[in-house]
Amino acid sequence: MTSFLHRADFGADFIWGTATAAFQIEGATISDGRGASVWDTFSQKRGAIKTGENALMACDFYNRYATDIALNKEMGFDAFRFSISWSRVLPLGTGRVNEAGLAFYDRVIDECIRQGQTPWVTLFHWDLPQALEDRGGWANRDVLTWFADYVTLIVRTFGHKVKHWFVLNEPSAFTILGYLVGMHAPGRRSFTSIPAVIHHAALAQADGGRIIRDNVPGAVIGTTFSCSPVEPISPMKRDVQAAQRANALLNRLFIEPTLGLGYPVQELPFLKTIDKRFAKPGDRERLAFDFDLIGLQHYFRVVVEQSMLVPYLWGRDVSPNRRGVEAITEMGWEVHPNSMLHILRQFSLYDGAHKWIVAESGAAFFDQVEHGQVIDTARTAYHLQCLQQVRQAQTDGVDIAGYFVWTLLDNFEWAEGYRPRFGLVHVDHRTQQRIIKQSGHWFRHFLTD
Known part of the structure; x- marks a missing residue:
């Protein structure tokens, strides 16, 4: 597949990596003192995971991290994004530290460095310790x-x-999907507590940034937002206004308070409850x-129509x-x-914003080993199309x-189970065999030629 692009087109300092998440790849959920997370509990609920599967083994990254990081390197990437499981290092969320959990991440970080892969650490990727959820979770200040x-x-240990x-x-995903519509862990459906959940997540995001800045000299500090261009299905006023509300929820909800602009209360009046009940x-x-x-x-x-x-x-x-759409x-x-x-242009319009990075981009297609x-031509074409737009x-x-591919390995895709495959590397979850897909080979040629 001809790309008409070269790695050098993006600049010498452009970062190329893959992104992963602890719960989706690690497995070893009951090993070496790890505590339960909300996703462990949620996965046990009947019907919560569409396929009825769980992440007890996942991709067995806990034991195979060295070979998986080597696959990242083999495909030409120079950065590896992974998250830390809060309940692996603090089994009850607070108090006693699990030294075995810290030692695991120490080994992962050292392996990244040894193989020339810059570690990019995500502090929270949805897996709140169940012990904290039992105390109110994100709804509790x-x-x-x-x-x-x-x-x-974490930052004092690894900074x-x-x-x-x-x-x-x-944050919009784990708050809305987890606490409002119940599709993700912890599976709550609460109209009354969702403003508190949103507010506490937004505060924690800024607090976390300040803690890193105070403890890690020379740190590059970021956070990530899911985002989608939102269009109305028609030019009718009711659909246009529905699209404006959806845009506020999907794209503006967390970045605007981060930038000092406050919450988009005009489009989402329910957020006024934050000031009335939850803010200090x-x-x-x-x-x-x-x-x-x-x-x-x-x-x-996202294309939106009005619905009462x-x-x-x-x-x-x-x-x-x-x-x-086909x-x-x-x-x-x-x-x-x-x-x-469109989404990169939209976000770039914010005044005072700094650098942007594509922290996840990917697509799940039906893959077959032959x-x-x-041969995942559709995934290769997807990434090429995205890179052309980034350029x-x-x-x-x-x-x-930079650009981080979602994801390195076919993994446990949350409530969807193992069926959707986003990885550049195919994983047989019965044998744990890895096969670099055509898309992974394409990246290797693109990044190393």
Whole structure:
């Protein structure tokens, strides 16, 4: 596949990596003193995981990390993004430290460095310790203290080796999906507590950045947001207003308080509850933090129509199937030609924002092993299309620092189980055999030629 692009086009300092998450790849969920997370509990609920599977083994990264990091290197990447399991290092979320958990991440970091792979650490990728959820989780303001203690432990332990940090992964996902609609862990459906959950996550994001800055000299500090261009299904006022509300929820909810702009209460009036019930003096200032870079994680665009059946938004996504779209992924997501470019341009309009980085980009397609190979032409084309749009955004003046592929390995894809495969490396979850897919070989040629 011809790319008409070269690695050098993006700049000598452009970062190339893959991204992963602890719960999705590590396995060893009951090994070496690890405590339960909300995803361990959620996975046991009947019907919570579409396939009925769990992450007890996942990709066995806990035991195979050295060979998996070597695969990342073999494909030409120079950065490896992984998250730390809070409950592996603090089994009860607070208090007693599990030294075996810290030792594991110490080995992973050392292996990255040994193989020339820069470690990029995500502090929270959705797996809150179950013991803390039992005490109210993100709805309890005490989570700010719990999170601060956890972050302090991690950055003081590893800050002399790790200089690149993301505080939260997609706060809109774990708050809305986990606490409002119940599709993800912890599986709550609460209209009354969701403003508190949002507020505490936004405060924790800024608090985490300050803790890193105070403890890690020379740190590059970021956080990540899921984002999608939002369009109305029609030019009718009701659909346009529904799209504006969806854009506020999906794209503005967490970045604007981070930039000191406050919450988008005009489009989402339910957020006024934060000031009325949950905020304390000084919170607005506390929400803001000057991150060194912002991670954007983009997969699809959203087309919205008005719907009085969806509280708060009064609108709903019009699925690609309903719109007659044929280019869709295994997740049912539309592959839209200019979606990445549109979202990069949209976020670049914020005043005072610093560098941007594509912290996740990927697509799940049906993969098949034939004669020891996986020919995933659609995934290769997807990444090429995204990279072309990233390059165009650079040409337009958007300061983009790098591109992280989601993901290195076919993994446990949250509530979807193992069916959707996003990886550049195929994993047989019965044997744990790894096979670099055609897309992985394409990246190797692109990044090393």
